[in-house]
Amino acid sequence: MKAIVVTGKGGFAFQDLDVPQPRDSEVLVRVKACALNRADLNMLDGEMYGSRGGPGTVIGMEWAGDVVAVGREVKHVAPGQRVMGSGAAGFAEYAVADLGRVNPIASDAMGYEEASTLPIALQTMHNAVITQGGAGPGKSVLVQGASSGVGLMALQIAKAFGATLVAGTSTNTERRGRLTEFGADVALNPLARGWNDSVRDLTGGRGFDVIIDLLSGPYMAHNLEAAAVCARIVNVGRLAGRSADFDFETHALKRVEYIGVTFRTRTVEEVREINRLVREELGPHLQRGALSLPIDHQYRFEEAAEAFARMRANRHFGKIVLTLNQETNP
Template identity: 55%
Template sequence: MKAFVYGANGAEIVDVAKPAPKATQVLVRVRANGLNRADLGMTKGHAHGSAGGVGAVLGMEWAGEVAELGPDAEGVQVGDRVMGSGAAAFAEYTLADHGRLFHIPSTSNMSFEEAATYPVALATMHNAVVTNGALQPGQTVLVQGASSGVGLMAMQIAKLKGAKLVIGSSTDAARRERLQEFGADIAVDSSDPGWVDQVLKATDGEGVDLIVDQVSGKVANQNLAATRIKGRIVNVGRLGGTHGDFNFDLHAARRIQYIGVTFRTRSIEEIREIFRQVRDDIWPAVESGTLKLPIDKVYPFGDIVRAFEHMEANRHLGKIVVRQ
């Protein structure tokens, strides 16, 4: 089968053996893939937890049809239209645990391309906003890096769960102008030294209840200053750097809960629980189209290198998808 693999010549499409499902695994005929920032690093040879590296089939998000079941797989049948996440997704066929997928809603006309935009964003941001962020109705939220697919989903989930004020950040003026389409009441530029003052003004000087941070690094201390006393910061991504100055005194004085999250160190049991929580809590909003992401551009699988060039240019809003 064809797959996008990192090898001696970099990332390229090559022929590899078709996998076979074992235990609770499901074999999926992939029809579309969503691209993610972590994928971009792996195309350059970087590891992402246990994924990536020489010889690895890349990719982590897909939509397609169930082709075969492992002997212990439950809750799914051959022929089902599904979407999910897991390693080695950029291929004609991929394996997924039966608890790490969603059924594509039968009540809508959702395409495979549309379905491929959902899994990572839903699982990541429900866990960040609701489970770890403990957002309550009437509270205020700042999403750092709001113009990414997961950022746009975070704002929508915050609104769905009753946030009274949602602030989104983007360093790109054109993308800031569009954040209100996805739940933002206010858009700020995190590269502008005055953004903290804008957040404080919007929250009557108190700061936000919750920051969902995909930037980290250079904005760490500004985040502390923009968070209210006894507020929460959930560290989801590190687009602004994995290291930075941190004002421990301000952190302590404001009694901020600083929570780190990643899928890289979670067990399959933990991941299954995250997917279950999404299904139980917000799935009706997916079925109705209340939660959805824009597709910036769709490329054929043969042009996946061009798709990543488009991502690296960093001018897109929402998801970049490849079609198989």
């Protein structure tokens, strides 16, 4: 099979590899489409992502396709079924993943391309917005950095679970203008003058109950300013920086719960439980088309260099997808 393999810092090659075989708890999928994530670029640049990285690494964190074979412990999907999955080594004609990371595609109307964009956003944001953040009826939710794929999903999940007020931020005027298409009641520029006044006006002076932070760095100060008393701030991403000044006095006065999340240190059992909740609690919303992500651009698998370049240039809104030759054989 063909796979995209890291060859060195900033480099990759298409290599012929053996088709992986599923262990007892795994699913082998014939990949039809796969979606790019920032971590893919990080690994191309020589960084480690958890325990993965370095020359010889097959990259790719989410994909969709058809089940080819399953291990004896797998009961919820079967050969021939259309599925979407996450994990490692997804930029290949075949991918294998733990049973807990593979879910049936929600509806017959959903194509492989759309399905490939969903696994990481669904898992990450159900956990961040609902399990960790506690968003729901009567709650106000702010998503910092809402124009990314996971950010757009956070807006939709908060709205689907009945949040009273959902706000999203972006410093890009064009992207900010599209946030209301994906569940935001209001879109804000976190760098605009009068930030505190905007937050007070929107929330009746209380601040936001739940803040999903995809930026961190200097934006942590904005989060504390925007937080209500006893708010929860869930840090998901650090695109704006991994460290910053922290106002411990405001943190204490507001009694804010500050929660960090990542999948890199989760156990197999934890990930399986997260996916069980995704199937159970988000499944109905997916089936009726209430949760989706825009596809910014589709490239053929052979055009991966162009796809990576587009992501590096940060020109995209939504997801970048690679499609594979559906006639490939093992």
